Amino acid sequence: MKIAVFPGSFDPITSGHEDLIRRAARMFDKLIVAIGVNSQKKYLFDLEQRIKWLEAVFADDDSIEVAHYEGLTVRFCKEVGSSFIVRGLRNSSDFEYEKQISQLNNILGEGIETMFLVSQPSLSHISSSIVREILKNNGDASALLPKQVVIT
Amino acid sequence: MKIAVFPGSFDPITSGHEDLIRRAARMFDKLIVAIGVNSQKKYLFDLEQRIKWLEAVFADDDSIEVAHYEGLTVRFCKEVGSSFIVRGLRNSSDFEYEKQISQLNNILGEGIETMFLVSQPSLSHISSSIVREILKNNGDASALLPKQVVIT
Amino acid sequence: MKIAVFPGSFDPITSGHEDLIRRAARMFDKLIVAIGVNSQKKYLFDLEQRIKWLEAVFADDDSIEVAHYEGLTVRFCKEVGSSFIVRGLRNSSDFEYEKQISQLNNILGEGIETMFLVSQPSLSHISSSIVREILKNNGDASALLPKQVVIT
Amino acid sequence: MKIAVFPGSFDPITSGHEDLIRRAARMFDKLIVAIGVNSQKKYLFDLEQRIKWLEAVFADDDSIEVAHYEGLTVRFCKEVGSSFIVRGLRNSSDFEYEKQISQLNNILGEGIETMFLVSQPSLSHISSSIVREILKNNGDASALLPKQVVIT
Amino acid sequence: MKIAVFPGSFDPITSGHEDLIRRAARMFDKLIVAIGVNSQKKYLFDLEQRIKWLEAVFADDDSIEVAHYEGLTVRFCKEVGSSFIVRGLRNSSDFEYEKQISQLNNILGEGIETMFLVSQPSLSHISSSIVREILKNNGDASALLPKQVVIT
Amino acid sequence: MKIAVFPGSFDPITSGHEDLIRRAARMFDKLIVAIGVNSQKKYLFDLEQRIKWLEAVFADDDSIEVAHYEGLTVRFCKEVGSSFIVRGLRNSSDFEYEKQISQLNNILGEGIETMFLVSQPSLSHISSSIVREILKNNGDASALLPKQVVIT
Numbered sequence: 001m002k003i004a005v006f007p008g009s010f011d012p013i014t015s016g017h018e019d020l021i022r023r024a025a026r027m028f029d030k031l032i033v034a035i036g037v038n039s040q041k042k043y044l045f046d047l048e049q050r051i052k053w054l055e056a057v058f059a060d061d062d063s064i065e066v067a068h069y070e071g072l073t074v075r076f077c078k079e080v081g082s083s084f085i086v087r088g089l090r091n092s093s094d095f096e097y098e099k100q101i102s103q104l105n106n107i108l109g110e111g112i113e114t115m116f117l118v119s120q121p122s123l124s125h126i127s128s129s130i131v132r133e134i135l136k137n138n139g140d141a142s143a144l145l146p147k148q149v150v151i152t
Numbered sequence: 153m154k155i156a157v158f159p160g161s162f163d164p165i166t167s168g169h170e171d172l173i174r175r176a177a178r179m180f181d182k183l184i185v186a187i188g189v190n191s192q193k194k195y196l197f198d199l200e201q202r203i204k205w206l207e208a209v210f211a212d213d214d215s216i217e218v219a220h221y222e223g224l225t226v227r228f229c230k231e232v233g234s235s236f237i238v239r240g241l242r243n244s245s246d247f248e249y250e251k252q253i254s255q256l257n258n259i260l261g262e263g264i265e266t267m268f269l270v271s272q273p274s275l276s277h278i279s280s281s282i283v284r285e286i287l288k289n290n291g292d293a294s295a296l297l298p299k300q301v302v303i304t
Numbered sequence: 305m306k307i308a309v310f311p312g313s314f315d316p317i318t319s320g321h322e323d324l325i326r327r328a329a330r331m332f333d334k335l336i337v338a339i340g341v342n343s344q345k346k347y348l349f350d351l352e353q354r355i356k357w358l359e360a361v362f363a364d365d366d367s368i369e370v371a372h373y374e375g376l377t378v379r380f381c382k383e384v385g386s387s388f389i390v391r392g393l394r395n396s397s398d399f400e401y402e403k404q405i406s407q408l409n410n411i412l413g414e415g416i417e418t419m420f421l422v423s424q425p426s427l428s429h430i431s432s433s434i435v436r437e438i439l440k441n442n443g444d445a446s447a448l449l450p451k452q453v454v455i456t
Numbered sequence: 457m458k459i460a461v462f463p464g465s466f467d468p469i470t471s472g473h474e475d476l477i478r479r480a481a482r483m484f485d486k487l488i489v490a491i492g493v494n495s496q497k498k499y500l501f502d503l504e505q506r507i508k509w510l511e512a513v514f515a516d517d518d519s520i521e522v523a524h525y526e527g528l529t530v531r532f533c534k535e536v537g538s539s540f541i542v543r544g545l546r547n548s549s550d551f552e553y554e555k556q557i558s559q560l561n562n563i564l565g566e567g568i569e570t571m572f573l574v575s576q577p578s579l580s581h582i583s584s585s586i587v588r589e590i591l592k593n594n595g596d597a598s599a600l601l602p603k604q605v606v607i608t
Numbered sequence: 609m610k611i612a613v614f615p616g617s618f619d620p621i622t623s624g625h626e627d628l629i630r631r632a633a634r635m636f637d638k639l640i641v642a643i644g645v646n647s648q649k650k651y652l653f654d655l656e657q658r659i660k661w662l663e664a665v666f667a668d669d670d671s672i673e674v675a676h677y678e679g680l681t682v683r684f685c686k687e688v689g690s691s692f693i694v695r696g697l698r699n700s701s702d703f704e705y706e707k708q709i710s711q712l713n714n715i716l717g718e719g720i721e722t723m724f725l726v727s728q729p730s731l732s733h734i735s736s737s738i739v740r741e742i743l744k745n746n747g748d749a750s751a752l753l754p755k756q757v758v759i760t
Numbered sequence: 761m762k763i764a765v766f767p768g769s770f771d772p773i774t775s776g777h778e779d780l781i782r783r784a785a786r787m788f789d790k791l792i793v794a795i796g797v798n799s800q801k802k803y804l805f806d807l808e809q810r811i812k813w814l815e816a817v818f819a820d821d822d823s824i825e826v827a828h829y830e831g832l833t834v835r836f837c838k839e840v841g842s843s844f845i846v847r848g849l850r851n852s853s854d855f856e857y858e859k860q861i862s863q864l865n866n867i868l869g870e871g872i873e874t875m876f877l878v879s880q881p882s883l884s885h886i887s888s889s890i891v892r893e894i895l896k897n898n899g900d901a902s903a904l905l906p907k908q909v910v911i912t
Contacts, residue, residue: 002154002179023265027154027179027236040744072745084179089251089268092244092396093552096701099241099270103733106272108747113175116241116268118251120258122426125559136496137528139564192440224441244700245856248397255429260443274730277863288800289832291868306458306483327569331458331483331540344896376897388483393555393572396548400853403545403574407885410576412899417479420545420572422555424562548852549704578882581711592648593680595716610762610787631873635762635787635844692787697859697876700852707849707878714880721783724849724876726859728866 004028004084004115007036007073009128010050011043016126018057018146020088020117025064027115032080033058035068044132056148074109085114090124156180156236156267159188159225161280162202163195168278170209170298172240172269177216179267184232185210187220196284208300226261237266242276308332308388308419311340311377313432314354315347320430322361322450324392324421329368331419336384337362339372348436360452378413389418394428460484460540460571463492463529465584466506467499472582474513474602476544476573481519483571488536489514491524500588512604530565541570546580612636612692612723615644615681617736618658619651624734626665626754628696628725633672635723640688641666643676652740664756682717693722698732764788764844764875767796767833769888770810771803776886778817778906780848780877785824787875792840793818795828804892816908834869845874850884 006021010033025031033054037047045053051066058064069076077085085105089095102114119126126144134141135151145151158173162185177183185206189199197205203218210216221228229237237257241247254266271278278296286293287303297303310325314337329335337358341351349357355370362368373380381389389409393399406418423430430448438445439455449455462477466489481487489510493503501509507522514520525532533541541561545551558570575582582600590597591607601607614629618641633639641662645655653661659674666672677684685693693713697703710722727734734752742749743759753759766781770793785791793814797807805813811826818824829836837845845865849855862874879886886904894901895911905911 026265027267072742072747075745089247091552091555092247093549093701095241095244095247096699099699100733100735100738102270103273104738104742107751108742113178113269115179116270117265118254118268121255121429124428125425125556127556130556130560134528134560134564139528143563224438224443227441243856243859245397245853248395251395252429252431252434256434256438259447260438273733276732277729277860279860282860282864286832286864286868291832295867330569331571376894376899393551396551397853399545399548399551400851403851404885404887404890406574407577408890408894411903412894417482417573419483420574421569422558422572425559547704547707549701577885580884581708581881583708586708586712590680590712590716595680599715634873635875697855700855703849703852703855710878711881721786721877723787724878725873726862726876729863 001029002084003030003032003080003082004086005032005034005073005077005080005082006086007034007076009043010035010054011128012045012050012131012149012151013053013057013146014126014128014131014144015146016088016090016119016123019120019123021058021064022061023117024086025061028084030063030065031086032065032067032082034076036073037068037070039070044135053149057146072108074105074112077109077112083112085112087114087116088119089116090119090127153181154236155182155184155232155234156238157184157186157225157229157232157234158238159186159228161195162187162206163280164197164202164283164301164303165205165209165298166278166280166283166296167298168240168242168271168275171272171275173210173216174213175269176238177213180215180236182215182217183238184217184219184234186228188225189220189222191222196287205301209298224260226257226264229261229264235264237264239266239268240271241268242271242279305333306388307334307336307384307386308390309336309338309377309381309384309386310390311338311380313347314339314358315432316349316354316435316453316455317357317361317450318430318432318435318448319450320392320394320423320427323424323427325362325368326365327421328390329365332388334367334369335390336369336371336386338380340377341372341374343374348439357453361450376412378409378416381413381416387416389416391418391420392423393420394423394431457485458540459486459488459536459538460542461488461490461529461533461536461538462542463490463532465499466491466510467584468501468506468587468605468607469509469513469602470582470584470587470600471602472544472546472575472579475576475579477514477520478517479573480542481517484519484540486519486521487542488521488523488538490532492529493524493526495526500591509605513602528564530561530568533565533568539568541568543570543572544575545572546575546583609637610692611638611640611688611690612694613640613642613681613685613688613690614694615642615684617651618643618662619736620653620658620739620757620759621661621665621754622734622736622739622752623754624696624698624727624731627728627731629666629672630669631725632694633669636671636692638671638673639694640673640675640690642684644681645676645678647678652743661757665754680716682713682720685717685720691720693720695722695724696727697724698727698735761789762844763790763792763840763842764846765792765794765833765837765840765842766846767794767836769803770795770814771888772805772810772891772909772911773813773817773906774886774888774891774904775906776848776850776879776883779880779883781818781824782821783877784846785821788823788844790823790825791846792825792827792842794836796833797828797830799830804895813909817906832868834865834872837869837872843872845872847874847876848879849876850879850887
């Protein structure tokens with residue numbers, strides 16, 4: 001069985017994430033969407049809320065599981081028996097950053113591979129940080145979020 | 153059965169290609185390495201030679217097949233029952249180009265997905281065009297080529 | 305009266321061009337869509353055909369004119385009394401190229417300014433060269449073209 | 457009357473900003489240079505000082521107004537009756553960032569357009585953050601600042 | 609005598625730094641590896657430790673000296689009689705950042721030149737920030753560090 | 761004696777080249793400006809003319825020599841006893857291209873190093889290809905050329 005991990009902060013999950021995860025799920029037998037928890041980082045939404053949203057968004061697909069972990073991503077991959085990480089790329093800034101991380105994970109993870117999907121054009125401007133920026137300014141971010149993510 | 157296509161000119165196949173293809177083959181049940189033939193383009197090596205090299209390099213892996221096609225890559229994917237294209241990314245110039253092609257193939261191919269692997273750091277400077285440049289200047293390109301590709 | 309020039313090859317005009325030109329037209333009193341003719345370059349469609357398409361697409365907007373010119377773009381701008389060039393940017397590769405051209409036009413044109421619009425996300429993967437590639441492979445490019453551009 | 461907004465922190469205004477703003481002012485009937493105030497961000501110079509500098513630099517041009525606002529830029533644009541935002545681009549890192557912001561503003565602002573000017577080559581290395589870095593190290597930044605911005 | 613300065617935080621020195629510094633040392637009569645101390649920045653390793661590591665790594669090469677400084681890099685260069693700064697480039701993100709800094713140092717330093725070396729492919733994924741990230745997650749970073757840098 | 765080679769087509773030499781070469785010459789005891797001749801490439805100016813211009817521009821500096829070569833650049837470097845290649849970088853597109861070439865030359869040249877200088881901001885828009893484009897359109901390129909390069 002081919003298992004892959006899609007790691008992220010998902011603070012909050014966006015329509016961009018949802019599309020990438022559904023597309024990636026078609027390539028593997030199981031895809032684990034995993035929230036990486038960094039105790040030194042501040043999040044806008046707490047872990048419990050972010051998990052609930054992920055579970056609601058992917059409730060319709062049995063091949064997608066939701067999880068969370070602390071520490072290195074590659075360690076989590078080993079624990080769940082996965083040799084593959086999936087990440088999305090929106091633009092060339094993403095690429096340079098993700099390239100370094102993937103090459104590092106390959107070393108640390110003793111062969112763990114990262115595969116990339118490119119964001120759909122119509123979703124390539126969406127990011128969690130832009131959603132947070134809108135919310136901080138009391139704007140309406142619903143057009144950038146899955147319908148299950150309701151922020152009031 | 154999950155089948156993917158790794159398309160390219162392979163004029164000639166490099167060590168960079170070989171590494172990407174072997175890594176991609178682990179993710180799918182079958183990987184078809186497919187030479188796209190463009191009748192208006194000039195190649196340094198003829199099709200027969202390029203096929204022979206691909207077959208020699210991957211003779212040890214039953215999950216990797218060699219093929220060639222004319223016309224759109226997505227049409228070939230449909231013929232062989234594949235919904236996935238695999239491509240490598242070396243740097244951000246590659247990324248911008250491949251992004252456009254993958255978004256186009258998604259439209260033309262009615263949902264065909266492209267997944268990307270990033271070149272290993274130690275192979276990221278290798279390309280067929282650089283190999284051809286060395287050969288045209290009577291240099292020795294063997295350090296950039298699989299051992300089965302012997303050019304005299 | 306503020307007049308701007310949107311230069312290009314338009315071989316053929318795409319939905320990406322159409323969107324950029326309509327958006328730019330809102331900023332100026334008159335926008336001249338101008339086909340730059342380079343006698344040493346080969347085009348897929350002849351000049352007459354490209355002009356007809358441009359005229360058909362923008363027939364509904366009196367503030368948009370269609371024209372063509374040979375030689376330097378800045379010379380054409382002066383002839384038509386325009387101090388502004390408009391161009392679209394899809395990605396960072398476009399940017400580096402357009403930056404150089406705009407800085408050059410500023411010098412050659414004795415102060416002619418270039419302003420840029422960024423392609424809409426859902427159109428950012430469209431280019432004339434990709435349309436031509438599809439057509440050469442007998443594919444259907446109609447999803448990337450204005451409805452007035454019918455290629456059989 | 458065509459009104460545009462040039463938003464920024466201007467902490468402090470640089471010669472790069474001044475040049476972009478004067479060039480942009482030629483394209484519109486009125487250009488509002490607007491300091492966006494983010495209460496969670498720390499600035500090196502207080503708002504009053506930054507406004508004074510902007511007013512001094514553009515005292516000679518009646519078509520340029522100085523203002524400030526809190527919250528989303530697109531909300532400010534609506535308040536002042538502007539449908540256009542103007543921003544400068546120095547390099548491809550700027551581009552990727554500004555592209556996302558402009559696409560977002562287009563959604564949030566119900567059609568608000570952002571147009572971009574590219575920095576002149578001789579000013580493309582100047583940024584407020586570099587000016588601040590020099591000042592923090594007790595260096596002389598006057599070569600990067602309009603003559604009205606005197607920092608002692 | 610041609611003296612160059614290789615400035616950095618070296619928090620900690622990586623194998624990537626070591627390779628760049630040894631390569632740069634061949635081009636000059638003396639190369640000063642200089643730790644820039646910014647009192648407002650937090651470091652993972654204290655200055656004393658970082659100096660010790662640098663001295664240990666380059667103990668075998670008399671043309672390489674270790675130093676540290678506060679304030680502007682160009683001021684330090686003048687103090688030690690150097691007209692040249694050396695920096696490494698790993699990718700295009702590095703490039704845009706370093707370009708700005710080098711153009712600034714040229715102005716502030718009254719002609720001080722920065723020359724760049726590109727990281728070797730097999731080391732281009734290594735950075736101090738990635739090393740620190742591994743260490744914070746209790747991972748083993750020794751593959752990315754010179755053998756003299758032992759972190760327990 | 762430290763000898764470096766600055767290779768290029770110089771078709772024709774621009775003010776950008778001149779500045780880079782003079783800056784590089786300060787770092788080495790001798791700098792050889794070398795025209796690489798590729799018999800399959802068409803040039804706008806013949807070799808004799810390009811050599812004359814280079815000799816005229818650098819007639820005032822004894823540490824700069826002019827030469828030409830066929831074949832691999834690293835082979836020429838060995839012939840003239842140089843271990844260093846110098847190249848200029850204008851933007852991130854240049855960077856990705858030059859990075860690949862330099863890594864290749866390091867392999868082919870058994871240790872030959874390439875060092876890079878970044879173009880001055882005010883010259884970063886200049887390239888030989890843009891000069892040729894102006895000349896083909898009967899424009900005046902003299903602002904982009906050393907005063908010794910007179911094209912009528």
